[in-house]
Amino acid sequence: MNSLKPLLTFCWAFLFFNFSIAQNSKPTVFTVGDSTVKNGKGDGSGGLWGWGDFIGQFLDTTKVSVENHALGGTSSRTFQDKGLWTAVLNKLKKGDYVLIQFGHNDDGPINDSLRARGTIKGIGNETQEIDNILTKKHEIVHSYGWYIEKIVREAKLKGAIPIICSPIPRNDWKNGKVPRNDTSYGLWAKQIANKEKVTFIDLNNKMALEMEKLGETNVTGTYFYKKDHTHTSAKGAVLSASVIISEVRESKNSLKKYVLKDPKIVLPSKKKVFLVGDSTMANNKDENAVGWGVTFPMFCDTTKIEVINKARGGRSTRTFDHEGLWEEVKNQLQPGNFVLIQFGHNDAGAVDKEKFRGSLKGNGDEIQEVKLSDGSKETVHTFGWYMNKFIREAKEKGAIVIVLSQTPRNEWTNDKVERRTDTYGKWSKEAAEKEGVFYIDLNEIVALKYEALGKEKVKAFFPKDHTHTGFEGAKLNAQTVAESIKKLGVQL
Structure with missing residues (x-):
């Protein structure tokens, strides 16, 4: 057996050596450019992404590696002055690829105290x-x-294969068309590609054509956000990358042999925030009864958050559960989702007649058997029992729960807004404490704001009745919820 040890050692060394060669021989696609290639740290901060973050999803990464070395704010000049190109150059080996795109920042001042990144035209x-x-x-x-x-x-001296791209278009429109840069940086990029006999991708024109097919209304807010006409969303970055890949497929460049025939593109997921409650939160299709959940997205970073309003008008904790509305929400929950729960306005209704939506008072384990209009029977529990059920089952799905007390009504006594601190607000708080989740006393916080504004101004918030707000009232409530969540230290 001992005589086999040298042979086995040799075999393992041989296999390891060949494995290392195989790994080292795998070509790498390097991307160099500005923030439209890699925005920030490439983590989607502010909902903004560069095409270099998605180009790898179009390539067979079992056969080729991808490294995004672009840096926001750089020009063709400062990318090199900062040593960023040298870092890539030192890694380059024969057969690697370098995707190059600059121009967005080259038009800046050549010499100033802010960035000094401009180049001569x-x-x-x-x-x-x-x-x-x-x-x-x-x-x-x-x-x-x-x-x-x-x-x-x-790059060519290192045996690498450069590919030059014209800068992506900005989300600027004139008469339904996206302006091109084919007389400036797009033209100059093409001229250098022709001079050096390397592949040129007219990303500017090709992407602009795709944007024009979609139309300004569909592009703005989806592929670019309204707040930024230069940097793409994830979908916009994928669109840029798809244009590059489409052009590579049609070229004679050897990179096309690594392009996947049927790429599966995975977009970064947004945090989901589910809203569970009654008409004071719901989208009621009534301009005089606007739930705060309708305006809540106005106070959220919707580049990172998707607000899903599952609140339903006329529901109590009991009917939300009995009608299967909670089950529907629960089945959609994933770990890390948020659930905001607010009830109380309808739970005070009749338990055993009329709308059959009242729940038993308190948070105990009492029950009442009720015969419904259709002859079926229902076991009715306390308000707190239903709240605990929702909270517990959401937690079991890995969701983060925030309980809120109900919004205050436009009811006043001696210039003070009437509170519900001894009933549904109290029981909501107790349910949150029992299950160890966040609690916001929205009733008290909004009531204090109403009192500071005064009766007359608050009256305008309630165009229909004393319970339901119009749009402006819904905005105040939604903003208060957003502020309160921030104070909890919770990052939605």
Whole structure:
């Protein structure tokens, strides 16, 4: 047996050596560029993404690796001055690919105290000597084309395969068309690609064509957010990446052999926030009875959060449970989801007649057998029992629960808004404490705001009755909920 040890050692060493060679021979696709290639840390902060974050999903990553080295705020000049290109160049090996896209920031000032990132327009050999105000260094600034050509040449010397892209279009529209940059950075990028005989992808024009097919209304808010005409959402970044891949497929570039025939694109998931309650939270299709859940997304970062309003008008804890509405919510819950629960306005109704929506008072284990209009029987529990059930079952699904007391009605006694502190607010709080979840006394917080505004101003919030708010009242309540959640230290 001992005589086999040297042979076994040799075999293992041989296998490890060949495995290492195989790993090292796997080509890498490097992306270099600005924030439209990689926004921030590439984690979707603010809902913004670069196409370099998704290009790998279109490629067979069992055969090729992808590394996104782009950095927001850089130009073709500063990407190199900061040493970012050198870091990529040092890693390059024969057969690697370099996807290059600059231009969005090259139009800035050549020398200032803020960013000093501009380049000379064009592709010529003009230079400008400066004492850089920002870096305190003496510097010779070149043209945009000079910097792009430098990257291309140095990559080629390492045996890598450069691919130049024109900068993605901005979400600016004129008469239903997206303006192109084919007389500036798009043109100059193409000229360098032709000069160096490397693949050029007219990302600017091709993506603009796709945007025009979709139309401005469909693009804005989905592929770009209204707040930002330059940086794409996840869907916008995927659109950019898909255009690049489509052009690679049609090119003679060897990268196309790594393109997947049927890529499965996975978009980053948003946090889901479920709203569970009655008409004071619900979307009631009535402009005079607007639930605060309708306006709640106005106070959320909807680039990261999806608000799902499952509240239903006329429901109590009992009917929300008995009608299967809670079961529907529960079946959708995933770990990390949020559930905001608020009831009380309808639980004071009759237990055994009329709408059959009243729950028993308190939070005990009392029950009452009730015969319904259709002859069937229902076991009715206390308000607190139903609340505990919702909270417990949401927690079992891994959801994060926030319980809220009901919104105050427009009812006043001696210039004070009437509270419900001794009934449904109290029982809601006790249910939250029993199950160890967050609690917001919305009734008290909003009542204090009403009192500060005064009766006359608050009256305008209630155009229909003393319970349901109009749009402005719903906004005040939703903003209060958002502020209160923030004070809890909860990150929605």
